[in-house]
Amino acid sequence: GTKDRFELVGTPPDHQEAEFADAVREGLSASPRHVPARFLYDARGSELFEQICTLPEYYPTRAEREILEDRADEIAAAIDREPTLVEFGSGSAEKTRHVIEALIARHGHLRYAPIDISRAALEASADGLLADHPELEMVGVWGEYARGLLTLERVTDSPLLVLWLGSSIGNLTHTEALAFLRDVRERLAPQDRLLIGVDLVKDPAVLEAAYDDAQGVTAAFTLNLIARIARELGGDLRPEDFCYRSRWNPDEERIESHLEVVRAHTAHIPGAKLEVAFEVGDRIHTEYAHKYTPKSFAALAADAGFAVERNWTDGEARFRSCLLAP
Ligand code: AVJ
Numbered sequence: 001g002t003k004d005r006f007e008l009v010g011t012p013p014d015h016q017e018a019e020f021a022d023a024v025r026e027g028l029s030a031s032p033r034h035v036p037a038r039f040l041y042d043a044r045g046s047e048l049f050e051q052i053c054t055l056p057e058y059y060p061t062r063a064e065r066e067i068l069e070d071r072a073d074e075i076a077a078a079i080d081r082e083p084t085l086v087e088f089g090s091g092s093a094e095k096t097r098h099v100i101e102a103l104i105a106r107h108g109h110l111r112y113a114p115i116d117i118s119r120a121a122l123e124a125s126a127d128g129l130l131a132d133h134p135e136l137e138m139v140g141v142w143g144e145y146a147r148g149l150l151t152l153e154r155v156t157d158s159p160l161l162v163l164w165l166g167s168s169i170g171n172l173t174h175t176e177a178l179a180f181l182r183d184v185r186e187r188l189a190p191q192d193r194l195l196i197g198v199d200l201v202k203d204p205a206v207l208e209a210a211y212d213d214a215q216g217v218t219a220a221f222t223l224n225l226i227a228r229i230a231r232e233l234g235g236d237l238r239p240e241d242f243c244y245r246s247r248w249n250p251d252e253e254r255i256e257s258h259l260e261v262v263r264a265h266t267a268h269i270p271g272a273k274l275e276v277a278f279e280v281g282d283r284i285h286t287e288y289a290h291k292y293t294p295k296s297f298a299a300l301a302a303d304a305g306f307a308v309e310r311n312w313t314d315g316e317a318r319f320r321s322c323l324l325a326p
Pocket residue numbers: 052060166167168169170171210211218287288289
């Protein structure tokens with residue numbers, strides 16, 4: 001069976017609810033108003049994000065899948081012993097399949113430890129992967145991925161291959177990205193590797209379309225944050241009173257996204273013990289998507305103490321997968 005090859009460890013949900021209430025209270029009281037991007041991913045948000053990944057405008061998923069599909073054997077060969085495969089923010093783990101299969105083909109066995117905020121995503125991906133691969137064992141780490149490495153015990157002396165795909169690093173400012181990479185590096189042993197997906201700077205029209213699609217899925221994904229606040233923290237906040245906006249900032253080399261108030265109102269959010277007066281045009285910052293050049297990413301990695309060992313790029317040079325050594 002598959003059950004005896006799956007174990008779940010991690011943060012209990014009560015803790016996650018308190019974290020959301022605190023983040024909403026702090027973020028909506030601050031100036032500028034903001035809510036950390038990780039709170040976009042409740043069950044509905046994760047579903048909408050999976051839909052974003054299939055949009056014609058949202059090229060990063062396809063570009064990274066192309067790299068992982070074409071280069072899975074090279075990636076698997078970059079570590080000579082059988083590694084434990086760890087993944088930050090695994091979601092559906094659909095792109096990871098290629099790496100998993102290449103590692104199983106090479107070593108005949110694999111231990112995979114995905115770390116995700118969504119328990120449903122961990123369980124769903126385990127069902128599919130374990131049924132297809134009898135040589136696979138999984139430890140699902142339920143929680144924020146920054147904490148996942150701590151939770152994950154080093155039960156073997158095998159090297160870790162840590163995946164951080166999808167250009168999730170783009171959500172972080174340079175200061176945050178540097179701090180996170182340093183933190184990860186300190187937890188890695190010399191034989192471990194970090195494979196990180198990085199979206200590259202390109203034509204602003206292509207970038208802006210990727211973050212504001214014609215079907216409005218990205219808008220719905222972001223507006224779900226307002227619905228989530230109302231669902232989980234109560235009160236009278238309504239998605240109809242906001243609209244989604246995003247634009248390329250060429251100086252910071254990032255997409256900046258926010259929700260803008262379209263009707264003046266005072267919102268009550270009892271679960272966060274908060275009342276907010278919103279004027280038309282007021283904004284709640286929701287996300288950054290930083291883009292890198294090969295040069296700016298190499299500089300960041302070096303600053304964090306990593307050596308860039310290998311790079312793989314898709315055929316249209318839109319996206320890069322970088323293998324970093326601590
Ligand atoms: C999951 C953070 C990589 O920034 O491209 C996609 C999230 N937001 N469309 C990104 C996202 C709107 C995505 N990351």
